[in-house]
Amino acid sequence: MSKVKLTIKESKCRCGYLKKGDEFIIEDLCPPICHELWNSIYPFIYALQNGADLDYGNIKAPMFDMKCPDDGRVIVHGERI
Template sequence: MPQVILTVTQANCRCGYHRQGERFVVGELCPPLCHELWHCAYPLVYALQNGAVLDYGEGRAAAFDVKCPDGGRVVLHGEAAGE
């Protein structure tokens, strides 16, 4: 299964769980993300692992940005490995 790289680009996590600059490689297993953030990111991760090209800004790319459902306190950037 193709890997997806997740990077925390902004962090103002209420519980201090995530820090800006953290990177996770998603292959077969879930990364150690809080479950609310993972719930938002997972459909996009799954799509990239299966070859999708997503709407991204003004174009399309094998990448995405997703915000924490707690007011966008954490922003996660995902991209297909090798992109």
Template sequence: MKIEERLDMEVNKMIKVKLTIVESDCRSGYHKNNDSYIVEDICPPICHELWNNIYPSVYVLLNGGSLDYGNTKEKKFEMKCPDNGRVVIRGEVFTVTKR
């Protein structure tokens, strides 16, 4: 494959972050197990407090970065909500090829 073709393929990839509710004992009943959201550039319809906690990690992933994940660097994260960890959310990168 020519370098121009490879560069063109890279330019046509769009990074997104998939958020999945792994565990939920949400006090408001807003989040349910296995709910999922795709983030491209704006906040999905999730709890404002949870979004404030995860946004820095989502931003890193949307911009091609990696995060500490145990003893390694990964393109994913897991966090608990600030309400005593009642909700656990996982974020992970996936790429979509633009057409």
């Protein structure tokens, strides 16, 4: 299974879990992020880990960008490495 790197691009996290520039490598376990954000991005992470390319603008690519469901307070970029 491929690894996925998460990079926090922007953060106004109410809980203070995430800071801009934080990076996590996803293998088997979820990183220390809130459940709401994890539940939103996990389907994309799972797809990338299993070789999928995702819609990324006008192309297909092994990456995604997503905003936190809490009014977009956190922006995360994920990419297969």
